[in-house]
Amino acid sequence: MARPSFSQEVGNLLYAAKGNPLNACIQCGTCSGTCPAAEFMDYTPRRLIGLILANKKEEVLASNTFWYCASCFYCTVRCPSDIDIAETMYALKRYSIWKHVHQEGLLGPTFSETFVKTILRSGRSFEPVMATSYLFSSGLKEWIQEAAMATGLMLKGRMPVLPPRIKRLDNFKRMIEKVIPLAGAS
Amino acid sequence: MTEEKFEPRIVAFLCNWCSYRAADLAGTARIKYQPNVRMIRVMCSGRVDPDFVLKALSLGADGVMIAGCHPGECHYLEQNYKAMRRFAMLKHTLEVFGVEDERVRLQWASAAEGVQLAEAINDMVDKVRALGPLNWPAKWSENGRVKAALERLPEEHAEAMEVPA
């Protein structure tokens, strides 16, 4: 059987009952008109769908569009062709993490991976780990702002000092290994 | 006669207004599907007497498809709903006889759905081919006719049918 095209690959990631839901796109731009982050994206969500359907794999993976998706799901509920656009953005994030291909300088992929690793280690998330993991790789100004805020929160008793853990961590890790065998290693 | 590969024979009852026209359209559009299905035109899916299905299977068909207009689009207003209800009862009976679910299928196809009808036919042929021959006539000659089977039903299900006092 022939290798699936890029658009088919993305379509398959959407777990739709039948066919590729992206094929239904009429390029109306409702998603992009709705998107709160559209102006910061290199391609609007509509253009990204167009690029996927045109099998422009490199352009799509090099784009920052899906990393700018804030998961607000507004596009999904408004899409006149019933395409789950936010889910498509998730699918592209997963695809790009698996393939280790993404635009340079983006914080999103590292953030997602670190976040997940934290949870896989402890069962819960821990804000300070988040901060140190990404903000070092971003600008100094942001780091200072973030640190100032963290201090403020700490003073108000809202910043945890010790990382939280769930109790049945061993069971939890074994459970994870059932789903993704590699996860336990990290 | 065909030892090497089993090719099922399937009978399809197509309603005159939607599904027969869907078949017309599949033809006009040259959409290919497997040759195993032989069609009978009826005016409406509501015309399909469950006896026709039983008869087809007893004559040696390996599967039966009933195709009609989509719910809400029946040219006789609502007769396909009646076909749907009748189909549910028929399925129940066939289950009792041990006929696999995939062998009898109710398919909606509008006059514009040539592709969908062809896909449904291919899907059904594949599934029935995987199941193998039904061999009802042979089974019947072993066990007597359907009537006898029906008469035996209460016996076989005596336990299930027993009503606690």
Added chain:
Amino acid sequence: MSEKVGVYICHCGSNIAGVVDVEEVAKWAGENLDNVAVSRDYKFMCSSLGQELIEDDIKNEGLTRVVVAACSPHLHEKTFRRACSNGGLNPYLCQMTSIREQVSWVIEDKEAATEKAKAMISGAVRRVQLHEELQPTEVPVNPHTLIVGGGIAGIQAALELADAGYPVYLVEREPSIGGHMAQFDKTFPTLDCAACILTPKMSDVGNHPNITLMTYSEVEDISGFVGNFDVRIKKKARYVDEDTCTGCGICIEKCPKKIVDDVFEVGMGLRKAIYRPFPQAVPNFPVIDTENCTYFERGKCKACEIFCPTEAIDFEQQDTYVDVKAGNVILATGYDLFDVKRMPQYGHGRLANVFTSLEFERMCNASGPTEGKIVLRDGVTQPESVAIVHCVGSRDENYNTYCSSICCMGALKFGHLVMEKTGAEVYSCYIDMRTYHKGYEEFYNRLLEEGMHFIRGKVAEVTDAARIEEEEGKLIVQVEDTLLGIQRRVPVDMVILMAALEPRADAREVGLQFGIACSMEGWFTERHPKLDPVATMTDGIFIAGAAQGPKDIPATVAQGAAAAARVQGMVTIGTVKIEPVVATINEEKCSGCRICNTLCPFNAIEFKEEEQVSFINTALCKGCGTCVAACPAQAISGAHYSNGQILAELEGLLYDVVASNGSHAAQAEPEAVPA
């Protein structure tokens, strides 16, 4: 005596012969199938030579049955039935089987195709031997026509028929005829005023000796069948005596109660409690709106009665019922406008200066609430910029998937009117510009030249939440300009929503009442989408205008005229043939269980109380056969689709397996069905 069957296999050029080995099949059929007297293959069976072949064989070979294996019976069944007829054989003794659409065009493997063709022919040969001679029944056609709906479709149909000399009953739900068109200002693409072209037709209807106009009326009940419908019409009480009222309008002038007109003025203007929807209403008798009339509310006032010069006001009037007979019915019930409040992101009702397309029509109309001035909701301020939102509720899986087809042109018309009357900047936000009829694309070009701005993108939302100074106090239309690939926020003073056309809210009930089907969306279903657009599956019921699907005025008028032409044909001939494919009940076998009674959606099955048996009115029966399949006593038989015929076809289709399992190789025994 056994039948003599003729089998004819068409090559259809190479369409069939290129895949199916037609010669082999013809030879096989002649040698292997019982009672086949003649078996031939021919280049084009549907040609006159092909038909003559059948005619000659009937005459010379004494054929009693004919099977034609060719294209779909939907194409040529009539042709071959005629050939049989010409040869002296009852046309219903012919059976077609489709070896083109169902065999040669869909199967690549030649051997498999030939096998399937054999099976199909075998089925047809078995079946045709059990065919019976049938005769279509003839019934007279009442010359009166009932037209439901007095919009432009109904008006056109009524005038066509009436002018040709045929009597018409025109029934309209509202107090006046005119429909949506009466609400419009200009009509695209010529920009002639709707009233100027509509009102002469309306008064023609009002004055026509052949038209009985019943407004403020509804069809209460209809029974009967093609040529012979019995109709009961409810005339709602107007509280104004139509015989004495002169339509002078003094009552309206004197009525002290003003209310918002939600129907004709779509909430944009006021009317009195006694009113006519608009000045040119036909008929011009007013009606009293009892829900808002002071007299009906509080028992006093009667200003209208006091001032009426002809004593036409009658507070005691009751609804009345009129029974009429009609041979045919034309349904021209029109459309509803999509409720734009279902899309709160566009802000209608929340943001004052968001208007629907119909509200804007009224605003443009010189006799409308603003006397034709284009102003904001405050009634005085002219907009400096206007955005027009296309596809509101159309082309959207969340609402209606279809294209409403008139909105693009409507938007262009609005753009022109706005620019002409106010000089404002106009932005049209569209997904695809659809201008497909005569003069439409030229109109689009004209608007481009006039400087209307076009943004290709479906509007995401309309908001008043400003981000920057230019947006303060404005409506901001947020949309992706898909041709530029950027999100735009366009600040405007006014927004017009091009609302979708939807089927009438009660379309399904009306469909059931008249025995016709609706599409999934609720549009009335035509007999054939291309070749029979105004007839329906129910003989004698025709459809016209937007009730069948969204359409503009020219298409609506064309359908009104087409429906009238179809009716004229029926009335002129004076009788109608009814297909003999109907069910009948053998009263000897009927146990009176009444299972079939409730199954028939056409109410063709009656129960005879005295005899305790059911009976089928063959004139009402459409031949679906559902009752035949349901009768537990097998007392119902369906002509041309009898159990025997279908089972014989089944056995023929499975001839190869039947032969191999021996015990069932016998001739069809229709009664021996396992049950």
Added chain:
Amino acid sequence: MKKYAYFPGCSLEKIALSYNQSTIESTQKVGIELEELEDWNCCGATAYFHVDELLAYTLCARNIAMAEKLNLDLVAPCSACFKNTYFTNKALKGDPDLADNINVALAEDDLHFSGSIEVRHLMEVFVEDVGFDQLKESVTHPLEGLRVAPYYGCQIVRPQKDHENVEEPQFFEGLMSAIGADPIPYALKMRCCGGSLLISSREAALNMIYNLLKNAVDSEAQVIATACPMCQINLECYQPQVNQEYGTNFHVPVVYFTQLIGLSMGLPMKAIGLGSELIAATPLAQYAT
């Protein structure tokens, strides 16, 4: 007394502690008992679904399975936790094959998903199960005159399409009216706060926060009410950054709706976590007991 399984989520342990406190206090006041899941895990926020869908489902299913053990509907106060858990529940109920796969993993922790419970957002419980009438009865200190911007955010109503109205819901307004406050028409109430973009795409997120704050201030809100820790943190803690970036001077208090409910029922400020804000909720002081 109606009982629910309670899944507070990671944020409510510390950074949104006041949401947790006010949730527990205010639900008690209206006769609701919340039984915290004994060993819940993180829902994964948005990140799980970025990395692996099956993993995301598994982790959410673990919490659902624990609630199933208690035979109680599961309530989440955090919109992100709610959305992830709600959709996992829906997906697993609709796809038995998927549920089977996930149950293999859950077995490692002696858990099983069977689809026997519903997942609810805390606000839904107040609106639908408690109801405005009963809520009004419990109000002792109505927040009369308090102009509240009811900020729904995203994941409380989206992406479910079966919801009564995803574009213009009114239940938050109804809730605020029930406790005597004055909900303002807040045009951007359904708009995104930027979520986790603050970390990955700061510029975009600050822009979103700026828009939300500006619209609230333009609409003369005294306080923004939220139903999600992410929204609260983004809107409150990043005001200085927004001010710096856009040359504005926002200082709008952002509180949890449960804090307002608690206040209207006469609960002391401290009990409902008031006082731990970075921007002091001064307009609330006059209603305090």
